[in-house]
Amino acid sequence: MIRLQSRGYEKLVQSSEFEVKFTGAEANVGISYANYGSPAFVVSQVPDHDIGQACINYLRRYGLDTTYVARGGERLGILYTETGYSQRPSKVVYDRSKSAFTELDISQAEWESILQNKSWFHFCGTAPAQGPRALETLVNGLKVAKRLGVTTSVDLNYRAKLWTREQAREVMVQLMEYVDVGIGNEEDCEAMFGIKAQGGDFRRGEIDTDSYVEVAKQMVDRFALKYQAITLRESISANQNGWSAIIHDGQEYYRSPRYDVHLIDRIGGGDSFSGGLIWALEERHDPQFAIDFAVAASCLKQTIPGDFNLVNKADVFALMVGDGSGRVQR
């Protein structure tokens, strides 16, 4: 998708220039992951014209392997965004009907070749919402992943503008069968599966962490997951958020520290969490390390313009060991 963003803090109705960025939940996760030093690939489709090529260029610039991005379909979906501040919320206008991605068609045989020698398969809940062909392509991939022993993860990422809760639930329940690691934010599990935190009201920025421990546990139990991670965002204002997460392995739970983040660009924050979590779980198989790494990484992402997390391992480690004081590195 193209992300066309009004300049600075301008509103869409007043901006004479849009910054051009390209995004996509899975691409964001992949680039975040690639920054830590491991190869990452994206499977997708862009139209065979200059805007499609510009998308390819943008992704590979930041280290994502675009070998599996097909050329086809009519158009690239668009995300118009304006950045909020203080009491004014950020705004997103979607324009993604008939995007090239909805026509992506990959058979199980093709997935066999793609997933050969790969270790992890991640998707986002916005992908199956793109329609029956996208869903079928995804199911094909998940089946092959399971067959090949590739670990699978999902970021639930419920979006009310894409489908109703009922539609989402019906589809996602099927898909959870193939999933090893679940990731969600403070509202996803309730929206998609009716698993509701008992305390706090996230709509007002109140988070009761303990309630979410219980939500995570129910997710693991219900879908036989290896892990369920939940990010917890306390919306203090459009430019200041609390940020933390928990992870549950069915037996224990692990909490990250909480960061008080002053935001530059929160879009892509969840994706950078997923990217950090996957890398950290592969690296050490230690849920405490993983949740700490993923939260620190995604905290940093939210101080960077654009959807991509452009920090490396050393940057994340520096924050994890406590230097959140922002002293100049020189």
Added chain:
Amino acid sequence: MIRLQSRGYEKLVQSSEFEVKFTGAEANVGISYANYGSPAFVVSQVPDHDIGQACINYLRRYGLDTTYVARGGERLGILYTETGYSQRPSKVVYDRSKSAFTELDISQAEWESILQNKSWFHFCGTAPAQGPRALETLVNGLKVAKRLGVTTSVDLNYRAKLWTREQAREVMVQLMEYVDVGIGNEEDCEAMFGIKAQGGDFRRGEIDTDSYVEVAKQMVDRFALKYQAITLRESISANQNGWSAIIHDGQEYYRSPRYDVHLIDRIGGGDSFSGGLIWALEERHDPQFAIDFAVAASCLKQTIPGDFNLVNKADVFALMVGDGSGRVQR
């Protein structure tokens, strides 16, 4: 007026580009009002050259009807601005001598035709400060407004760089005779009419709301107003303010909530308050609703670059019902 603003947080002495905006207290009020869905007109004059035309273009872009903007006069006044931050205050350099507005000359007969079928007439205290012709034009308009039963309002808006307190008082006392609704900020009533709040020291950002209730009441009593509203700004730093207001109808007073605003551009904040107040009073005749709407609207304005409030009703209502958490709208 043209507003020429240094880029970002640059100072005027270092900027190689100025952003070009057009402004004017009454135009700002009109555009704020128009955004809620009602037609708004401005009565003014710009020079008959390309900069005058650029001003017209800018105003109508944001929905203001410029039918009553005459072409004439020599030049457009200028406002050079730089945006402060933290302990550094914003700065304004005025260059408005001999602006086209000072030569605006409208007879009562012309006002009759302009005000036909209009419901509200608003002016700002900076207008009569532009000299005798502007004052005469204004008095002509106010007389016709009263005759036609058009509601009138004033935003006192005392500016020490335009006239002395004594000059302002002499003129404004005459004009208040025609005014139904008075609007002012924490220092206007004292500066213009010697009606002083007894508590707090706004120069240090300290506001004693109760004192201002008394000020508002005195205004209503003295000038036989229908309402007097007072905005209350607590200057914590150049980029953080407390923001609230009160309104008095001679019998009761009504307080708005107080917002802790992180500022993008506070210029035009008072005008957007007036625009919100007028619209809300016309819509419901409920002072509590009006003051709440006006404060929420002008809180949002101060998070938007430029003098105009580009939010719509739905945006203001969302903040009024409590969602100041700035969650992304998607």
Added chain:
Amino acid sequence: MIRLQSRGYEKLVQSSEFEVKFTGAEANVGISYANYGSPAFVVSQVPDHDIGQACINYLRRYGLDTTYVARGGERLGILYTETGYSQRPSKVVYDRSKSAFTELDISQAEWESILQNKSWFHFCGTAPAQGPRALETLVNGLKVAKRLGVTTSVDLNYRAKLWTREQAREVMVQLMEYVDVGIGNEEDCEAMFGIKAQGGDFRRGEIDTDSYVEVAKQMVDRFALKYQAITLRESISANQNGWSAIIHDGQEYYRSPRYDVHLIDRIGGGDSFSGGLIWALEERHDPQFAIDFAVAASCLKQTIPGDFNLVNKADVFALMVGDGSGRVQR
């Protein structure tokens, strides 16, 4: 439509910012016309979101009345453009499937109210190419226009990416029945009606003006037009063109001077010709004056960034009386 343009002479694949302009053949014609001092309206539809509003804002900024622009439909069509130079041609990537315009639905009764007291109805050949609903709405309008005695004109504007020659011909032949004034470029009459110039090869930038006189005459005769005008572009390079036009009234033909134009932005050149021609024909009913005015106006347009012709009458007259020397106006 939104026009998203790469910066300066950058290609779409390398640009990190797009300039945001809004365009549409009929809007371009209307704004060109309005600049000469007469009111102009556009009938269209934009989605009811901030991008739709930004489009409205943009059009009214330049003086077009947007009263008849409905809010509805899913998305605004997009035109990605990069500006060519020397041997490198300009490029356009269309993304306009399912745009709000295709869902515009106006009955004859509604047209009655819109066209009341209007004098001219102009449309472009790209409008009926948008699908059956757009066509029906257009036919409704043309029928009402004829009934009310409103003059009608069409800019043929064949676009191979929108429809085949056969599709275009079938539709356009029907529409020509309602048309008074035909406008086309050096390839339209051949593409749409098979009326071919016998000399020159415009694909190589060679124009045989006499051949086009014959084409224009055939158009007038075949469709019982009052006038047929044809613009003649000699493409010397991507930034240098010869520019002239002819008009035929069935009896006589009239040629404009030829300008050697160094181009800043040729998109919208044809529309500014139509705007100038309509204004000039209404003003004086003199085909020689009209073709001279229209060509001079559209010559100037091609030296201005963006789709709109932002010159006024005086600017065009100055060029017509011979001052093409570009001396500074001071």
Added chain:
Amino acid sequence: MIRLQSRGYEKLVQSSEFEVKFTGAEANVGISYANYGSPAFVVSQVPDHDIGQACINYLRRYGLDTTYVARGGERLGILYTETGYSQRPSKVVYDRSKSAFTELDISQAEWESILQNKSWFHFCGTAPAQGPRALETLVNGLKVAKRLGVTTSVDLNYRAKLWTREQAREVMVQLMEYVDVGIGNEEDCEAMFGIKAQGGDFRRGEIDTDSYVEVAKQMVDRFALKYQAITLRESISANQNGWSAIIHDGQEYYRSPRYDVHLIDRIGGGDSFSGGLIWALEERHDPQFAIDFAVAASCLKQTIPGDFNLVNKADVFALMVGDGSGRVQR
């Protein structure tokens, strides 16, 4: 003066940013001169606020000594400019009423101190047009210059928007008494003194050089000048001009080569000619060298954005010895 320029080739009515440059005929001449390695001073006045300071900053950045720039007066004059292209002329909107310069007041005693140890005094015909006080200050300076043996020069620079031909003539005739070196363009001598070239029509870009030789001779004779130089601009289009000059010493005349200049910014072209001429006359006292140097220098200036000639001696010499081929210097 501030020069506020619309971006790129945008028109003033469409630009959302103005580039900020500071200019002034004498300052332009001084900076051009300073670039060749000799110290240059400007005598002027700017308001005592941040815009005045920004002007000082801008001038000294490019090497002009601002020691004699007083702080005072109300405002800085403004020049709004848009850059033309092809058939579209550049446009200038002046806003300089009541500028600080008009209030500049320097006595002969002060001039004594300023002109001590200086070798050349240059002024421009736009200076005395600023009103009686500016004229008196100028006459004071010229008298002192003569007394101290400082060479004086004037660039006639007639501007119809500043004064009528009659007003200009009356004033300038008085001033010519103190002038050693006269400089003018193809229309100045006619406009100010009625000395008219007999051939060609510069309004159409036609220049008859021989006629101007005669004009120059008459100037030298009439005002007992040491030299009269005349620049000759052939306006082919807004972005292409022929550029040459002649100089006459009362006995002989000298012609420069003619350059076919593709223009980036022609404003300041005449001033850079004056700067080059003064430097070259001081350097070698050879009129052929001087006119060649001045024309080459001012040719280069017109390929540079902004009013200042930012080339050095080596750059000018390279062009003079024939390398106008624009090969990369590396």
Added chain:
Amino acid sequence: MIRLQSRGYEKLVQSSEFEVKFTGAEANVGISYANYGSPAFVVSQVPDHDIGQACINYLRRYGLDTTYVARGGERLGILYTETGYSQRPSKVVYDRSKSAFTELDISQAEWESILQNKSWFHFCGTAPAQGPRALETLVNGLKVAKRLGVTTSVDLNYRAKLWTREQAREVMVQLMEYVDVGIGNEEDCEAMFGIKAQGGDFRRGEIDTDSYVEVAKQMVDRFALKYQAITLRESISANQNGWSAIIHDGQEYYRSPRYDVHLIDRIGGGDSFSGGLIWALEERHDPQFAIDFAVAASCLKQTIPGDFNLVNKADVFALMVGDGSGRVQR
């Protein structure tokens, strides 16, 4: 290398922003080649910090494989550039002492692994000028290339700021032993090997093509080349050049058409010629096709900002079959 370029046509001394591009002769050739659809690799070294990473990002964005770019060395070389216009030449300020490239150290064994399964090895004459280590690394590579049967080519690219003619000759004569295809411009063969064209004077933009046919033949004969190609640039002005080339295979010579190019950015023109030539020779082994393709490709490059040729095969073919008229592609 980083290329830091002043904005638009500004000079380096006046620009407040530099556009950031990354370049390098071999990288430019590789990206040009990659755009035609074949994989291209670059062998180089960048420092292990964020500027080095930005370089990697930039190259892979445009499709170059950076697998063989090592991290090491102290700094990245810099090229400050300003773009000339008309009589004002473009300027380049080099700052490349001690760049990371000079410390690149690759043994024959490492080259064995790099060149496995590659078909072509290209280098530029600026590489061995970087010092003894760079030269040794290059010789290692050339030896391995010969051993593996990889075709080799050189773009002579003599730069007087890098080494003297004598130094260049001594080194290059050794290297030519390993070269199959020689490429040079109108001055290289004379500067490096004393093989001089007998007619014309390229310093004044005069090119005598026949003389260069002879030069090419001598090159083939002397160094037993398969082909020698020579590009011929006629510098009409800083923004207009004639552009053509010849190639000789020892028996026959082949001339390309000549393009009159209006330049946007000529830097990288020669590299895009090399990229086109290599691709075309590999594709068809037809020298006429190759020289035509390479010249058309590099003509287009010079109309694109930046060092890279961002056109694809279809774009080049369109120009080759004659459409240099720059008609909009829509």
Added chain:
Amino acid sequence: MIRLQSRGYEKLVQSSEFEVKFTGAEANVGISYANYGSPAFVVSQVPDHDIGQACINYLRRYGLDTTYVARGGERLGILYTETGYSQRPSKVVYDRSKSAFTELDISQAEWESILQNKSWFHFCGTAPAQGPRALETLVNGLKVAKRLGVTTSVDLNYRAKLWTREQAREVMVQLMEYVDVGIGNEEDCEAMFGIKAQGGDFRRGEIDTDSYVEVAKQMVDRFALKYQAITLRESISANQNGWSAIIHDGQEYYRSPRYDVHLIDRIGGGDSFSGGLIWALEERHDPQFAIDFAVAASCLKQTIPGDFNLVNKADVFALMVGDGSGRVQR
């Protein structure tokens, strides 16, 4: 040095434009000082090319006298910077090997002439770190300063990327012999002289002011200083710092107020402290006034983009008397 800064809050790896600023510790101090109305000079060297000239231009723009800046050496050092936010620290990439400054060579005789009639000589600890020639030049200057009775000061400014603690100590101990006023930040005295604060941990943003009083006293005693000032930065986050300072005259200590600064650009903060301190000590010889002035001045600097403190005396006094509320100045 050139400071090349990524745009806004972008990281270096993603920015397509760098803002160009020129900087240098001593230049920053000089410009800060000059803004208060006293002349300031810088002694340095820049290469004799356009980038060197751009540096000169930049410094004199802001009021620094560049008479003593020699032309010579190969290159200008570079500082690439990206601005951090919240938990993300600012980053600096140095590229200053072999910069022109390292080749600066000034004899005692030359210093005699430079320091004639000057009152203060300031240097920064980064200067002697540039190598033996820079050190020798500095020692020459300090000796002459002592001889002429010029007050000397040093900002210790230890930078681990320039030299080790041991190297720094060895050099600095020698230099302190000539120093009257020492300036340092919370870590310098420990790094360079092993004089360590006993409380707090500045690496975590904790400052124990009392401990630093003791450090200052030890500095005065050990090096027989007239004053030792220490700035105290509490790093709360990358965009929020506590800022205060102390000064000790060997007998008493004086504390400034503490400001909670929201940062725009903290680079140059220490230099603006030095500039303010020197000016204030010269102005009144009152350490309390001096430390208050210097801290207020440098607080303001950190809210301004770029290395230079562009505020004047009035701005600093306004903050000192308590108006940190950032109310608009109008």
